[in-house]
Amino acid sequence: MLYVYDYLLFIIIIVAFIWDIKQNKIPNWLTAGSTLLGVICHLIGDGINGLLFAFFGIIAGGGVCLLLYAFKAIGAGDVKLFASIGAFTGVENVLYILMYSIVFGGIIGIFLLVSTRTNLHVLINNLIALINKKAKRNIKMINREKKIVKFPFMYAIFPAVIVSYYYILF
Structure with a gap:
């Protein structure tokens, strides 16, 4: 069963999706406002237990993504969105x-790697250097510009x- 805050989250995700595609950035007003809205919804619905529910969700989502941000795997807007x-x-x-996002991100990354082959030459050059x-011996390296996709x-x-x-519903 979906609640009002689930529908609000869907709207926020759609707005963030469109904004990120068009502007290549997730705005702070959207992430901060939606975080506050999530806390308020749970505070009104469940009182202190709802506040703790939202607070620990913020820590879990933001904390794990902060590690990914430290390794430059995602942007700061994604951390705030999580x-x-x-x-x-x-x-x-x-x-x-987050787990499903990483899986889908990995699938997209593999597709981009295979379709653009930008890092394939790096792997081959490392193998040639090892040989x-x-x-x-002196086998020639592959010269190619490195593009970051x-x-x-x-x-x-x-x-x-x-x-x-x-999976939550069914």
């Missing part, structure tokens, strides 16, 4: 959504929310 998702869904569901070192993490978050709620 804190907001945590405020709405709580610890367990925000971790499920050169061990066999004391990035994609908005919202491409992974959006289907992750859908899949997570599908």
Whole structure:
């Protein structure tokens, strides 16, 4: 069964998705406002227990994503968005959504790697360098410009929310 705050989260995710695709950034007013809205919804609905539910969801979603941000895997807007998702869904569901997001992000990343082959030459060059070192040979390296291929993490978050709620409901 879906509650009002679930529908609010869907609206926020759709707005964040569109905004991130168009502007390549998730605005602070959206993430901060939605985090506050999630806390208020749970505070009104369940009192202190709802406040703790939202607070621990914020810590779980934002904390884990902060580690990903430290390794430059995601942007700061994604960290704040996951804190907001945590405020709405709580610890367990925000971790499920994060797990599905990482899986979808990995699938998208593999697709981009295979389709653009930007890092394939780096792997081949490292293998050639290892062979050169061990066999004391001089095989030529592959020269190619290194392009960094990035994609908005919202491409992974959006289907992750859908899949997570599908499993919650069914």
